[in-house]
Amino acid sequence: MYLNGEKKTVEDVLSVFAPLFEPFVPLVQGSPKHDGSQPGPGIRGPEHISLKIDRDGFSRDVHTHMDSSYRLKIGEHEIEISAGGHSGMIYAFSSLLQLCASEGGNGAGLPAMEISDSPVFSHRGLMLDVSRHFFNVSTVKKLLDLMVVLKMNVFHWHLSDDQGWRVESFTFPELNTISSRREKTASKSRPVGGYYTHDEIREVVRYAGMRGIEIIPEFDMPGHVSAILAAFPQLSCRGVHGPVPGDFGIFEDVACAGKDEVYGFFSTLLDEILPLFPGPRVHLGGDEVPKSRWKECPRCQEKIRSEALKDEEDLQAFFMNSMIRVLNRHGKTCVAWNEAFYSPAMEDSAIMQFWREDGGAQLSNTALHGDRKVILSDFWHYYLDYPHGMTPFNKTWSYIPRIPNMKPEDAERIIGIEAPLWTEYVPNEERLYAMILPRIFALAETAWGRKSPEKFKNVLRRLERLELMLARIGYSGTPVRKASPGGIRAFFQLFRFFVPISWSRFLGTLKELKREGRR
Numbered sequence: 001m002y003l004n005g006e007k008k009t010v011e012d013v014l015s016v017f018a019p020l021f022e023p024f025v026p027l028v029q030g031s032p033k034h035d036g037s038q039p040g041p042g043i044r045g046p047e048h049i050s051l052k053i054d055r056d057g058f059s060r061d062v063h064t065h066m067d068s069s070y071r072l073k074i075g076e077h078e079i080e081i082s083a084g085g086h087s088g089m090i091y092a093f094s095s096l097l098q099l100c101a102s103e104g105g106n107g108a109g110l111p112a113m114e115i116s117d118s119p120v121f122s123h124r125g126l127m128l129d130v131s132r133h134f135f136n137v138s139t140v141k142k143l144l145d146l147m148v149v150l151k152m153n154v155f156h157w158h159l160s161d162d163q164g165w166r167v168e169s170f171t172f173p174e175l176n177t178i179s180s181r182r183e184k185t186a187s188k189s190r191p192v193g194g195y196y197t198h199d200e201i202r203e204v205v206r207y208a209g210m211r212g213i214e215i216i217p218e219f220d221m222p223g224h225v226s227a228i229l230a231a232f233p234q235l236s237c238r239g240v241h242g243p244v245p246g247d248f249g250i251f252e253d254v255a256c257a258g259k260d261e262v263y264g265f266f267s268t269l270l271d272e273i274l275p276l277f278p279g280p281r282v283h284l285g286g287d288e289v290p291k292s293r294w295k296e297c298p299r300c301q302e303k304i305r306s307e308a309l310k311d312e313e314d315l316q317a318f319f320m321n322s323m324i325r326v327l328n329r330h331g332k333t334c335v336a337w338n339e340a341f342y343s344p345a346m347e348d349s350a351i352m353q354f355w356r357e358d359g360g361a362q363l364s365n366t367a368l369h370g371d372r373k374v375i376l377s378d379f380w381h382y383y384l385d386y387p388h389g390m391t392p393f394n395k396t397w398s399y400i401p402r403i404p405n406m407k408p409e410d411a412e413r414i415i416g417i418e419a420p421l422w423t424e425y426v427p428n429e430e431r432l433y434a435m436i437l438p439r440i441f442a443l444a445e446t447a448w449g450r451k452s453p454e455k456f457k458n459v460l461r462r463l464e465r466l467e468l469m470l471a472r473i474g475y476s477g478t479p480v481r482k483a484s485p486g487g488i489r490a491f492f493q494l495f496r497f498f499v500p501i502s503w504s505r506f507l508g509t510l511k512e513l514k515r516e517g518r519r
């Protein structure tokens with residue numbers, strides 16, 4: 001076996017790449033028989049495999065500078081893989097694995113073929129909210145394994161929100177003793193608690209890195225900080241706060257942007273935890289920040305006057321920009337949700353994650369200046385926490401990523417797409433995969449790029465095979481045939497999902513869906 005033209009033992013090469021594919025070994029060992037007897041003979045293919053990393057032979061991804069491109073050639077006697085780097089090599093193996101799993105298993109041979117492959121988008125992301133419900137390291141790793149199969153490369157780890165702070169802190173231990181646990185969940189007395197130790201975070205970062213996956217940690221601020229305020233009420237405008245909430249929604253109490261203490265707290269906290277994350281980007285949230293407390297707060301108003309700011313939106317940009325300077329000190333670039341960009345004062349270097357158009361034209365006018373980059377996570381297509389009755393698979397599949405009212409010349413600002421999974425109503429792994437699968441297939445294929453137009457019924461047939469393959473190694477979600485409900489089935493799913501939350505949200509969603517459908 002050759003790697004970079006150097007003769008290597010099979011063991012050498014396998015020691016690098018085999019551990020990455022260990023969870024998938026059952027797929028190439030042949031299908032288990034229905035009667036439970038020994039698996040079939042497995043895949044038959046060429047006896048030799050040659051691997052070549054060719055850094056000059058492939059161009060790097062424009063925005064992430066990752067090396068995702070590869071060539072895979074299956075001949076009669078040899079499989080040849082060449083790639084621009086580690087990531088490309090992983091994706092080549094991933095393609096080979098899928099070929100083996102679909103063609104093999106019963107002693108069939110691999111078909112002769114040659115593919116040259118590279119992604120359309122540099123950023124192919126999945127977000128997991130571990131605040132509303134906590135997921136342990138093994139669940140996170142299993143999700144990262146799935147991302148390898150789907151050639152996705154960004155794991156956005158939403159580590160803090162109103163309902164829980166999820167990172168060990170030695171500087172502020174109250175974040176773990178108080179902010180990481182709550183007594184109830186959505187009116188039920190079901191406590192939820194947990195946080196990742198520094199060692200666990202390092203382990204996840206290492207595991208992701210080996211799989212060519214960048215981790216973007218998110219520390220949401222200055223809103224969605226109720227869990228932090230439960231331990232440090234002095235950081236709010238009014239200086240008082242209740243326990244970590246178990247209800248969901250948007251809370252009026254946010255971090256006070258007028259107190260120096262608040263700036264000190266968050267920069268000290270970031271200084272402690274940023275070194276755990278070697279990736280180039282950090283998410284600072286910035287979404288859903290009600291301004292009511294700031295409007296009444298003498299300190300916030302004083303800050304607006306003393307810094308000659310226009311209004312509370314400007315104050316938010318002032319706060320975000322202070323935190324961006326902390327990130328910059330650590331060599332990091334900021335990502336934030338689109339509400340952080342209502343003020344034109346927001347730093348040009350910050351990447352906007354667009355999820356929802358609230359301010360109409362205001363957003364595109366103020367946010368898209370300079371060379372601002374954008375990640376698209378459209379609410380109506382990529383939010384995986386809503387039932388298939390609201391966001392059916394076929395809708396996610398046929399969606400072409402765009403910002404509403406975006407000018408054609410702005411298209412190149414889009415560096416990629418990402419599907420968020422918020423977990424208010426996702427308490428366990430079973431539910432997690434029921435929401436992610438199969439819609440994540442649609443996002444992954446849009447992100448990598450579809451090579452040729454395909455009839456939807458052929459898509460379903462192809463994805464059903466992928467579904468079967470994943471089920472064999474423990475990934476079971478919503479069946480792709482049932483993931484595009486319409487009519488009364490969709491209505492019933494919406495009813496079952498929203499009515500226990502609130503009647504008005506149910507009716508409001510129906511109305512919004514109707515309006516959205518007309519666009």
Ligand SMILES: [Zn+2]
Pocket residue numbers: 236237255256257258259293294297298299300
């Ligand atoms: Zn204030």
